[in-house]
Amino acid sequence: MVKVAVIGCGYWGPNLIRNFNELDNAEVAMISDLRPERLRTMSGKYPKMQVTVDHNEVLNNPDIDAVALATPVETHYPLASTAIKNGKSVFIEKPLTASVNEAEELIELAERHNQKLMVGHTFVYTGAVRKIKEFIDNRELGNINYFDSVRVNLGLFRPTVNVLWDLAPHDISIMDYLLGSEPEFVSAVGACHSGTGIENIAYITIHYPGNLLAHIHVNWLAPVKLRKVLISGTKKMIVYDDTEPDEKVKVYDKGIMINDDEDKMYSQMVEYRIGDMYAPKLDTSEALRTECGHFVDCIINDKKPITDGEAGLRVVKILQAAQLSMENNNERVDIRCIRKSPATLSSEKMSKSSTSSTSMAAV
Amino acid sequence: MVKVAVIGCGYWGPNLIRNFNELDNAEVAMISDLRPERLRTMSGKYPKMQVTVDHNEVLNNPDIDAVALATPVETHYPLASTAIKNGKSVFIEKPLTASVNEAEELIELAERHNQKLMVGHTFVYTGAVRKIKEFIDNRELGNINYFDSVRVNLGLFRPTVNVLWDLAPHDISIMDYLLGSEPEFVSAVGACHSGTGIENIAYITIHYPGNLLAHIHVNWLAPVKLRKVLISGTKKMIVYDDTEPDEKVKVYDKGIMINDDEDKMYSQMVEYRIGDMYAPKLDTSEALRTECGHFVDCIINDKKPITDGEAGLRVVKILQAAQLSMENNNERVDIRCIRKSPATLSSEKMSKSSTSSTSMAAV
């Protein structure tokens, strides 16, 4: 029985507590939050859990095997690094860290201390994304032409993090998992319409080798909820619409054929192909359950998590590059140069209140 | 009775012929196309029209009052400039010209020769766009925060023009009409997946003064047809979905309120407002009819067209800036510098077959 502690009982923490508690091979032994009333609420539901307002009690408790962090991003590195040094595996809500440097250090620490490091890229564990991955791996789509993701809503304006760091980790982690290769360049633009200086809309362009183009639109200030991904391959195309109650993934047997008959007119070089559409049956298990179960399974059976520290790092690298581009007039950023850059830029921008004692409880 | 000649009887020309012929105060007296079989087909439907394979017969015919061009973009300037010099008003299918220089010269020519110059920004004449314009002009939306337009489909791959020059004129002309101000910077990325070198997907970002951001996604290689515009204002927001049979325009009484109460937590600075939605009744007349009627009305009553040469120029300026950015790794282009730049870049890129004698008939 893996003993898990959850730090942060705000919006997302209770979901982690519920899911870890419903596993057969794990239990939430301890929770921590700066706000006593949050602890009381959770205690009412799960009376056996030990509670504390001091996360150090969690980090120093030798009975705890693993720590799950549902705290603001700027706290991920200090909390996780201490936990790992104290011999605990760590599950961190996305994004893994606030900078590439922090992510690289956590990966190195986890390896040295032989602890699991996993990031909560929850969409990777949905039936929809796993089914799309199958299609891509089976070469049913052919080569991928582009990946286009739109995630807009009238969403919660977060005070310490912009829409790029809040929403785009979902899209970037889906993209990273599905495409399975490293991009070359990133550029991004954003705008703030609330007067707070925190961007509420952003467009991110990611260039992969060859002519594979990816693009993400994230937005907190839209009147309707859209969560639509278009993936175009040389053989087939996919629309993944997460707002559909059923049939979230539709596979279209549509595309173009390149005509290499020289006698034909130039105007007929590209011809169409339109065939059937089908919507595969999807596993409808709760993704977070699958994810929590996978973390515990990796600990017990010494496996490498699907969304390990490296996956978290790749996402943070793109976020950091996008943030840099956004601050530099959409300038194209070479992703390979991100590794060495000091991560000062984002920490300022993202965590205006990071010194505030309340920040650790806000997620 | 205004005597109109239509040059180009390919895809779009027949629509112009039908609509000009159905007006009470105009008739199509002459048509021209390089392909005799296209002329025969049109003649069968409208036997009274004079036909010719030589557009010079049109341009030199003193009986013709106005010429409508439905020919490839690279022919717009030479045909229109001759027509204007010969004392004819000119209606040109979008985009107005292949370069800013050409557009400026046509405007200057039309003014000097006292002829009407109008560009076929057809969406501006739809009931939907005119209704949105009303809302914006009445200040119902407040200040505009952003304009986001998606126009994707499995569309016709055109051999001599990329998706930017083919589809984006629609979105840019709608944006130009609705926002009514001049942008500052443009950047764009695109990709080609057909091996022809012609981009089939492009993302264009347009920066306006203040924090007004516009973004356009045009795409010939998508499995589904999407034509959705989001417009967010400080008071209300609009979704304009042109694929809806009814209720194309929805106005949402939704938004955020900025809380300036200093006592409140930083986290509560931005609050929500969610109210009713409504879909106004729209004029469902055919936009092209309205547009053709407007052109004839401007000629007869000496009015300035809503989509005059200046409107055409503003759209070409953004297209040319976007093309320049796309060729320079998404680099931000200052729109004010476009005016003076020689338009060599796009003419090469866009009109590979512009010397071919067949190009004039292809639209």
Add this chain to the structure above:
Amino acid sequence: MVKVAVIGCGYWGPNLIRNFNELDNAEVAMISDLRPERLRTMSGKYPKMQVTVDHNEVLNNPDIDAVALATPVETHYPLASTAIKNGKSVFIEKPLTASVNEAEELIELAERHNQKLMVGHTFVYTGAVRKIKEFIDNRELGNINYFDSVRVNLGLFRPTVNVLWDLAPHDISIMDYLLGSEPEFVSAVGACHSGTGIENIAYITIHYPGNLLAHIHVNWLAPVKLRKVLISGTKKMIVYDDTEPDEKVKVYDKGIMINDDEDKMYSQMVEYRIGDMYAPKLDTSEALRTECGHFVDCIINDKKPITDGEAGLRVVKILQAAQLSMENNNERVDIRCIRKSPATLSSEKMSKSSTSSTSMAAV
């Protein structure tokens, strides 16, 4: 070259004229309508056609091989019977006739005079309905459990015919074609909300042998357009939504399994099965073109039309039974008793203005 005459140039007649004219092996040689202005309009488009306000000129013209009727239903029988007796094949817009007796006589006449009799059940010639027929004939759905059709809209209130006779022929002809068997009982209810006495909403229930149930909702007074057919089979189910631009037909691999294990609880007798959905590619040719071509092909090659007089009779039988039930408080009508009944009831109800000289031109 089959010489076709079209009688009735109101709403639908022009579509017949256009489609027959575009066939290679037929031409519209003559048209007739009581209103000279309708004839002038059509003549402007197709100058070679002979025109007349007197349909007897059509019926007596020995050069005419076939007559197509787009006139009000009460005129179908007199016009068609004369045409057949004069040695012409006849195509009649749905419904075939205003009564079962008339339909039976036309069938008998056509047989005796060796002429083709075909009814315009246009939906039978759509790619969607033909594809569904394929699935049913291939036994992919298993046995059909039910057929449910909804066809509602804010539609044209017709002055001489109720919504049952106006819209339900579409649904009944689709049902008749797909199910391929004869029903036993019909019942119907309707209501009039316009004060004219003409029903604008009706619900029709059709009982087939076994437990196959069919139901149709037709409605002229609905705020939205719905055209949705549900077909449930023991193996698979279909949703046919004619308002969808693409993917009109969706096949669901869903259903129930009957558990005959006696040990299992009664409560577990029925289990679920949920699999993939797929939307087959459909032939998108214009159904009316296919239909007109089929009529001409039947004449030239002496074939039996798919929607022959018998198909038309089966539909009229159900309409007449439904009308009878509607007038008798929803009483169940045995379809086998309809054959002998005099068709007096519907002729009064349906054709209040049938004596008016204008009625023949109204469709």
Add this chain to the structure above:
Amino acid sequence: MVKVAVIGCGYWGPNLIRNFNELDNAEVAMISDLRPERLRTMSGKYPKMQVTVDHNEVLNNPDIDAVALATPVETHYPLASTAIKNGKSVFIEKPLTASVNEAEELIELAERHNQKLMVGHTFVYTGAVRKIKEFIDNRELGNINYFDSVRVNLGLFRPTVNVLWDLAPHDISIMDYLLGSEPEFVSAVGACHSGTGIENIAYITIHYPGNLLAHIHVNWLAPVKLRKVLISGTKKMIVYDDTEPDEKVKVYDKGIMINDDEDKMYSQMVEYRIGDMYAPKLDTSEALRTECGHFVDCIINDKKPITDGEAGLRVVKILQAAQLSMENNNERVDIRCIRKSPATLSSEKMSKSSTSSTSMAAV
């Protein structure tokens, strides 16, 4: 603090327990179910509740102020009548009882013992239905022409109750609440496709005085989930689509106008009116919370419940009439004759296992 006991902890009971527990002025003091494992599960969540497998302990407990029943319909009468006689108010999940006689007796008992009797017509407490009621009461729709409700899904096949008694109470209770008048006649058809004899599809027609027609389609065997209500008034029309995440209620300013100008052609008697559509903001509170709160409020402040015994009786009367019609070939049943009829028919049909000791726990 009202002390509530919940009998039946199957599918719906836990929702009642949660909602009553979250009220400030009530608490669930006791729960009962025949299955000890259900009690254990609920006890784990709410440790303070007393639990018992014997519902008589509940009914005889003097500390209990009110009993909520989430048990099979055939148990409603015996449990509720005992509870009322023992001085407890009663909340009963829909439908109120298995027969009109039972409903009338409960109403009479509740009155005599001065206890509240309320039925769980939950949809009546949704923001959507309450908003529609407002529109109707404010005369915004004018006179109601028809009410059409479709509620289909691949739903749970229940072993002891058909789709009429399972799903139609929702539609009938919405209709009853909105229309606010008593119908005259009911007819219904159904079919069973599972071999169990339990109907899984039914169509119910309800005639109101005047020309107000209502129709309900309920179905457990459909491949897609539809929950759509059309309400047409002489002034406006409503579409209420419960599957929409937002904008569940749309009000259309559409309709017809009756032309009483005698000079106009008969064919122009009915003219169209098409205006704006709007979707009002809806209260999104959980309906069951509102409902449970209302029950407690009625007890504390001696108010008459909105969905009182009479409302429950009206729904049962229509259900019983529909059941009778369904068993008699769709024969029209006079609703006024239902009151006196012995309710033997439905009790046999509906509750095959009512003698089974397990039935009391199945809901």
